[in-house]
Structures are given as C-alpha cells and as structure tokens.
Amino acid sequence: MGIVEIKDGYISHADLRRIHKVMRLHRSLGVNLAGASVIVDLMERLEAMEQEIKRLRKGS
Secondary structure (H helix, E strand, O other): OOOOOEEEEEOHHHHHHHHHHHHHHHHHOOHHHHHHHHHHHHHHHHHHHHHHHHHHHHHO
16 A cells, blocks of 8 residues: 555554554544555645745745
8 A cells, every 4th residue: 555665574663653643543533544544645745844844934
C-alpha cells in the first residue's frame, strides 16, 4: 500500500509513527487503510507547509 518503506528488513522510527497514526485512524474512526494512508500523507504535507511558512516568516 506504500504506507511505509522497509529498508534492509527494518522500519524507521518515522515510519513506525506513521503506522501508529494510520492504525489509530483505522481503529478509532473506521477509516479503511488506504484512506487512512492518504489522510496521514496529507497531514504530513500540511505540517511541512506550515513549517515552511514559519521559516519564510522568520526570514522576512
């Protein structure tokens, strides 16, 4: 499903947090795994954009 990337048989700490978020959406809200993965992707993109906005505001 592309939820996480396994390298050399290991899952990164960031991907473990991602799995936790996906499973929480799935269990708590009944979102299917594909939908939960999309939601987590969008949440991560939003967080990155918010950080970029903060960085740009500091620079001006």
